[in-house]
Amino acid sequence: MEDISSVDLGQLYLELHHRFYRLVDEAMVSAGLSLSRAKVLKQLHENGPMKQVALAATLGLAGRSVTDAVDALERQSFAVRKVDPNDRRVWLVDITSAGTTALTNAMAAKTRAMQDIFGALDAPARAELARLLVSLRDRLTHDPGELHAQQ
Numbered sequence: 001m002e003d004i005s006s007v008d009l010g011q012l013y014l015e016l017h018h019r020f021y022r023l024v025d026e027a028m029v030s031a032g033l034s035l036s037r038a039k040v041l042k043q044l045h046e047n048g049p050m051k052q053v054a055l056a057a058t059l060g061l062a063g064r065s066v067t068d069a070v071d072a073l074e075r076q077s078f079a080v081r082k083v084d085p086n087d088r089r090v091w092l093v094d095i096t097s098a099g100t101t102a103l104t105n106a107m108a109a110k111t112r113a114m115q116d117i118f119g120a121l122d123a124p125a126r127a128e129l130a131r132l133l134v135s136l137r138d139r140l141t142h143d144p145g146e147l148h149a150q151q
Contacts, residue, residue: 031109049092
């Protein structure tokens with residue numbers, strides 16, 4: 001491949017990210033649960049009942065976004081709000097059995113979509129892509145301020 005500028009590479013990555021996200025989300029929605037709502041249910045499944053504020057902090061979302069997601073999950077009977085037995089002033093969000101089933105189905109759809117997308121790459125190409133992505137992730141995780149200082 002020809003030499004590509006950092007800006008063009010970044011633009012290509014953003015385009016692929018949006019397309020990838022859309023494909024995975026569409027596959028999950030066809031199985032009954034969007035990617036964003038699956039993230040909420042996954043946290044509840046793994047951690048048990050949680051306060052909405054803790055759920056928002058764990059997911060890195062605004063409180064209002066989590067409230068909207070939990071409201072929608074409640075309408076679908078995938079989550080339920082209940083009083084905290086240790087502090088009756090506090091409400092906890094929990095996953096229901098229907099939510100567990102929906103999460104299982106959605107995660108299977110996500111797995112199939114990812115296999116379809118990345119299965120097009122042979123093992124060495126997947127390993128190289130993983131190495132590059134981990135390198136970028138680590139750089140952003142360990143010293144995000146460094147990126148702005150270099151500009």
